[in-house]
Amino acid sequence: xxxxxxGDTIAAIATAVAAGAGSVAxxxxxxxxxxxxxxxxxxxxxxxxxxxxxxLYGHVQDPSSGEVIDEILLLLxxxxxxxxxxxxxxxxxHGGLVVVQRLLQLVLEAGARRALPGxxxxxxxxxxxxxxxxxxxxxxxxxxxxxxxxxxxxxxLDGGLQEKIDTLRDQLLDQLAELEARVDFEENLPxxxxxxxxxxxxxxxxxxxxxxADAERARLVxxxxxxxxxxxxxxxxxxxxxxxxxxxxxxxxxxxxxxxxLLDCDLVLQGVPVTLLDTAxxxxxxxxxxxxxxxxxxxxxxxxxxxxxxxxxxxxxxxEDQELLETVPEGVPLLRVGNKADLAPEAESPPxxxxxxxxxxxxxxxxxxxxxxxxGHSCDGVNLQVALNQRQCDLAKSAAAALGRxxxxxxxxxxxxxxxxxxxxxxRALGEITGAEISEAVLDRVFSRFCIGK
Numbered sequence: 001x002x003x004x005x006x007g008d009t010i011a012a013i014a015t016a017v018a019a020g021a022g023s024v025a026x027x028x029x030x031x032x033x034x035x036x037x038x039x040x041x042x043x044x045x046x047x048x049x050x051x052x053x054x055x056l057y058g059h060v061q062d063p064s065s066g067e068v069i070d071e072i073l074l075l076l077x078x079x080x081x082x083x084x085x086x087x088x089x090x091x092x093x094h095g096g097l098v099v100v101q102r103l104l105q106l107v108l109e110a111g112a113r114r115a116l117p118g119x120x121x122x123x124x125x126x127x128x129x130x131x132x133x134x135x136x137x138x139x140x141x142x143x144x145x146x147x148x149x150x151x152x153x154x155x156x157l158d159g160g161l162q163e164k165i166d167t168l169r170d171q172l173l174d175q176l177a178e179l180e181a182r183v184d185f186e187e188n189l190p191x192x193x194x195x196x197x198x199x200x201x202x203x204x205x206x207x208x209x210x211x212x213a214d215a216e217r218a219r220l221v222x223x224x225x226x227x228x229x230x231x232x233x234x235x236x237x238x239x240x241x242x243x244x245x246x247x248x249x250x251x252x253x254x255x256x257x258x259x260x261x262l263l264d265c266d267l268v269l270q271g272v273p274v275t276l277l278d279t280a281x282x283x284x285x286x287x288x289x290x291x292x293x294x295x296x297x298x299x300x301x302x303x304x305x306x307x308x309x310x311x312x313x314x315x316x317x318x319x320e321d322q323e324l325l326e327t328v329p330e331g332v333p334l335l336r337v338g339n340k341a342d343l344a345p346e347a348e349s350p351p352x353x354x355x356x357x358x359x360x361x362x363x364x365x366x367x368x369x370x371x372x373x374x375x376g377h378s379c380d381g382v383n384l385q386v387a388l389n390q391r392q393c394d395l396a397k398s399a400a401a402a403l404g405r406x407x408x409x410x411x412x413x414x415x416x417x418x419x420x421x422x423x424x425x426x427x428r429a430l431g432e433i434t435g436a437e438i439s440e441a442v443l444d445r446v447f448s449r450f451c452i453g454k
Contacts, residue, residue: 009033010114010123011107013089022095025103029089029112030120035076036198038089039108042074052078057440060091060103069106070099084120085127122443125435132435132446133161136389139450140222145266145273149222152387161386163433164211167203169430172403176202176423179416198410201423205403208396211388215396218387219295224273225375226303231310231327234321236339239358240276240310241265244368269368272375305334306375313338313355335374337367355373392447399429 009031017023029037041052054076060069072093084090094102108114122133130138134183137156144150155161175197182192227239265276306329311321328334335354342357352371356363374397388396404423409418431437 006031008111009037010115010119011037011104011112013104015095017097017100020345025093025100026096027091027093027100027107028115028120029091029107030082030084030086030115030123032087034087034089035078037107038074038076038091039113040110042072042091044074052076052081061107062106063110070094072103080127083127083129084096084123118447120446121450123335125447131159131162133165133433134159135435136446137161138389140389142422142451144222145224146221146268146271148271149273152218152222155386159390161429162400164386165323165430166432166436168207169427169434169436171200171204172423172427172430176427177418179423183314183415183417183420191362192416195350197419198407200406201403201410204426205400208403212396212400213274214386215388217391220272220372222387222389224275225305226275226277227306227375228277228304228306229308229310229326232312232318232324235310235312236358237278237310238379240308240337240339240356241276243358243361244269244276245363261430262358272372273377274371276423287326304332305434306335308335308369308371310335310337310339312340312384313353314340314344317350319321333376334375335371342351358435366433388433395429395433399426400427402429405430 011029014026014028015024017025035050040063041060042056043059043061044050048056048058049151050056056072056074056076057072059071061067062069070093072091075090075092077088077090079085079087091103093100093106118139121130121138124130125132125135133416134157137153141150141153141157144153178192178197201396202222208395220355229240231237245267265278267274267276309321309325309328311317325334325336336350336352338350338353338355339358341355341362354363354367356367358364402422406426409422428437435443
């Protein structure tokens with residue numbers, strides 16, 4: 001069934017569901033039968049008035065048996081004063097696994113169907129409650145892994161991106177109208193200044209490319225980075241993971257080969273979400289279990305956004321360290337780090353090597369800065385007000401390329417109608433960013449990435 005289909009009533013759990021994960025669970029119902037379903041299941045305590053945007057207290061009962069299922073709060077929102085601009089009911093009950101699933105089942109049996117991923121947000125879009133950039137910002141806000149990523153999502157939710165794209169698209173529409181008028185009625189209109197049209201197209205193209213560049217700088221803030229920590233056994237990889245995460249995530253011993261599996265740790269460094277991968281020490285071994293860990297370490301190297309190569313600075317750079325350096329895949333950013341600087345305080349750090357002590361924290365602040373730089377993070381990316389996501393960035397690139405083709409037609413002094421061909425493509429691409437021009441298939445693909453309750 002297409003996500004764009006509406007007219008029926010949908011329901012879903014809008015909060016995380018796990019044993020002991022939350023004290024409150026919310027089931028959201030949207031559509032023409034939402035209030036009727038609520039009335040069939042909810043029994044208010046005392047004399048309470050069913051009014052829009054009023055919270056009622058009572059119990060949910062199974063209509064077939066009269067059994068009380070849960071003690072809840074019920075919120076009724078009449079259309080169009082709701083997120084979807086349909087009548088919406090929310091059941092606020094106790095969290096957990098059993099009760100919330102049983103309540104959802106009663107709602108479904110009463111006439112609702114289970115919502116598809118992102119269907120609430122898509123109905124809000126289709127009903128004019130929000131444009132596509134705001135809808136995507138909601139999803140990004142829910143999945144934000146850092147405070148800065150959440151701030152970028154809020155900026156999109158406030159409409160800053162939509163306003164920017166709409167302004168650029170309106171400029172192109174104005175030029176398209178002038179060009180098409182000359183194609184049909186040039187003899188009845190004053191001459192069109194082709195140079196001024198080109199200036200507008202160039203200006204829009206430059207602004208689009210700036211948005212693309214900003215998106216690249218903000219990518220790490222939004223998506224984060226995967227960093228593989230590699231090195232010979234017993235150089236302090238697990239100690240470094242524990243030091244950066246400020247927790248005892250990995251076992252630390254003096255025995256080589258202690259880490260036999262791939263450990264990961266999510267943390268935020270200077271506003272950037274980073275997943276650290278503590279790999280098994282890569283060496284020759286007959287231990288089959290350790291061999292499996294080493295194979296996973298090699299796979300982690302190939303998939304990482306950056307590699308942190310750790311060696312024991314108190315012992316100097318060894319042939320084994322050089323062999324490891326040569327195993328790092330070509331093109332993967334590399335940061336060389338010398339650990340155990342506390343054991344060799346007089347030792348000079350070789351060029352390009354960050355000296356640290358994972359045991360006492362020496363040099364960790366510099367390490368964080370260098371690691372983010374290695375991953376491609378720049379300070380100017382922190383000050384961005386809005387940033388395109390990957391879908392939007394691809395469309396902005398497409399629009400800029402189309403404008404380039406239109407400008408090429410202008411430079412070749414081709415007739416006006418040749419200018420308009422690619423100009424229409426640019427306008428269409430910008431319309432897909434905000435949802436002004438978008439197919440149902442694309443909408444389904446966009447909203448299918450949302451969580452169920454959104």
